[in-house]
Amino acid sequence: MKITFMGAGSTVFAKNVLGDTLLSDVFHEVDIALYDIDEARLEESYILIDAMNKTINESRATVSKYLGVENRKDALRGAHFVINAIQVGLYEPCTVIDFEIPKKYGLQQTIADTLGIGGVMRGLRTIQVLKGFARDMEEVCPDAWFLNYTNPMAIITGYMQRFTKVKTIGLCHSVQVCSEVLLKSLGMEDKVEGRIETIAGINHMGWLLDIRDKDGNDLYPEIRRRAKEKNAGEKHWDMVRYDYIDKLGYYCTESSEHNAEYNPFYIKRGREDLIEKFNIPLDEYPRRCVYQIANWAKQKEEILNGGKVEHSRSREYASYIMEAIVTGTPYKIGGNVLNNGLITNLPAEACVEVPCLVDNAGIHPTYIGALPTQLAAMNSANVFCQLLTIEAAVTGDRQKVYQAAMMDPHTGAELSTDEIVAMCDELLEAHEKAGYPCLHE
Numbered sequence: 001m002k003i004t005f006m007g008a009g010s011t012v013f014a015k016n017v018l019g020d021t022l023l024s025d026v027f028h029e030v031d032i033a034l035y036d037i038d039e040a041r042l043e044e045s046y047i048l049i050d051a052m053n054k055t056i057n058e059s060r061a062t063v064s065k066y067l068g069v070e071n072r073k074d075a076l077r078g079a080h081f082v083i084n085a086i087q088v089g090l091y092e093p094c095t096v097i098d099f100e101i102p103k104k105y106g107l108q109q110t111i112a113d114t115l116g117i118g119g120v121m122r123g124l125r126t127i128q129v130l131k132g133f134a135r136d137m138e139e140v141c142p143d144a145w146f147l148n149y150t151n152p153m154a155i156i157t158g159y160m161q162r163f164t165k166v167k168t169i170g171l172c173h174s175v176q177v178c179s180e181v182l183l184k185s186l187g188m189e190d191k192v193e194g195r196i197e198t199i200a201g202i203n204h205m206g207w208l209l210d211i212r213d214k215d216g217n218d219l220y221p222e223i224r225r226r227a228k229e230k231n232a233g234e235k236h237w238d239m240v241r242y243d244y245i246d247k248l249g250y251y252c253t254e255s256s257e258h259n260a261e262y263n264p265f266y267i268k269r270g271r272e273d274l275i276e277k278f279n280i281p282l283d284e285y286p287r288r289c290v291y292q293i294a295n296w297a298k299q300k301e302e303i304l305n306g307g308k309v310e311h312s313r314s315r316e317y318a319s320y321i322m323e324a325i326v327t328g329t330p331y332k333i334g335g336n337v338l339n340n341g342l343i344t345n346l347p348a349e350a351c352v353e354v355p356c357l358v359d360n361a362g363i364h365p366t367y368i369g370a371l372p373t374q375l376a377a378m379n380s381a382n383v384f385c386q387l388l389t390i391e392a393a394v395t396g397d398r399q400k401v402y403q404a405a406m407m408d409p410h411t412g413a414e415l416s417t418d419e420i421v422a423m424c425d426e427l428l429e430a431h432e433k434a435g436y437p438c439l440h441e
Helices: 011-022 039-057 069-076 090-104 116-140 153-163 175-185 220-231 239-248 272-277 284-307 318-327 373-395 398-407 409-414 417-434
Strands: 002-006 031-036 062-067 081-084 145-148 167-170 196-202 205-212 331-338 351-359 362-365
Touching: 002 011, 002 069, 011 031, 011 039, 011 284, 011 318, 031 039, 031 069, 039 062, 039 284, 062 069, 069 116, 081 116, 081 318, 090 116, 090 284, 090 417, 116 153, 116 373, 116 398, 116 409, 116 417, 145 153, 145 318, 153 167, 153 331, 153 351, 153 373, 167 331, 167 351, 175 196, 175 205, 175 220, 175 331, 196 373, 205 220, 205 373, 220 239, 239 373, 318 331, 318 351, 331 362, 373 398, 373 409, 398 409, 398 417
Parallel strands: 002 031, 002 081, 031 062, 081 145, 145 167
Antiparallel strands: 196 205, 196 351, 331 351, 351 362
C-alpha cells in the first residue's frame, strides 16, 4: 500500500494525517512518499515523519522523499491514495499580494482562502498546478483516490471532480467539531455525548440543519435562546455565526472570522461600528502566518523532541477514509462531492458538503433534498463565484475572472464593476510577475 503526500512541507499537517495513518493497524507497513518543491521544508517533514515511524510504528513503514516537478511522477507512481495539502505561492509572495492589492481598492479581508477575491486568486493559481497533478495521476496511478485538503476547497475539489478523471473527495476539519464547539461554548456540554445531527451545505458554509440530544429532543430552541443572549453581552470570538443563528435560524460549520467575508453584511467601508460590534479580525490570516513563521523553529524542536516524536490519532478524516476503503468497514464523514441533485435547490455542478458513507466500494454521498430557502440563498451566493472561478481556470478567459469577482458577495457589495476589473488585472499581473500565474491563456 502506497500513500503519497503532496505538499509535504506542510509539516504539522503531514504529522497529523500520516501519524494517524501509522497508528492504524491497516497501514503499519505502508509506503509513504513525501513530495514538495521546497527542499528545506521537505527535509524537515522527512525527518519528522521518519522519526515518528520509528517512535510509534517500530520502523515498519517506508518513508521516501521526492523533490521538484521532475520527480513528481515517481512520487505518485503506484499510489493508492494521494493526500493534497499544497499551498501555491505560500504566505510570501502570494498571500501578501492577495491582501495588499485589494486594500488599495478599499477591500478588506479576514482569511481570503475560500471565497472573496483572495479565494478566487488562490483557486486560479492552485488549479494551474493541479492540472499537472491530474495528468500525472491519470498516467501513473489512475485508480488512486485524491484526498484534497487544500483551500479553496469547493473550487479545487470541484475542478478535480468535473474536469479530470481522478477520483476525488474534498475534506475539511470543521464538520466534525461544529456542533461540539457550539454546545460547549453555550454551556451545554451535557448534550455533546450521543448527540444526533445533520450537516449539509457547502464547504465552510455547511449548515447544522438539525441537532438533537441522545433521546431525540430538539436542541435548537435552547441554542437559539442562549446564542442571542450571549451575542447581546460581552464580545466573543464567534459573533458572526451566532448572528446567523439569530437572523437565519441555523449555525454553520466554519468560524466567524471566515464567514465574516462570505457575504455583504459585516465588512463594509466606513462601517467600523460593524467591525467592532461583531468583533471581526481583519487581516487575521496574515497575522497567523507571521506568527507561525516566527515561531516555527521553536515548534519544530518541540515536535521532534530529540527524535522521540509522539502522536495520538486526531479527528482528521483521511486515515479513517483510507482504512474504510481498504477494509470495507463503513465509516461516516462529511465530504465535498459534486451535487448532482443531492441538494435540490443548489446547482447540479456545485461542489457540496454532505454526509457520506465510505466503504470498499468507494464514497457514497447522502441525498439531502432542499435546504431552507435562506440557507440555499447564502450558499448560492458563494457557489456561482466558485463556478466562475473554475471556468476561468479551465478556459483561461480573463473575463470569467472579472465575473467571478463581481459575483463574490463581499467584493460586489464594496466595489464598482470598473474597480473590480482594475483590481483583478493588477492581481493577475502581480501573481504572474511573482512566478505563480493564475491563468494559462
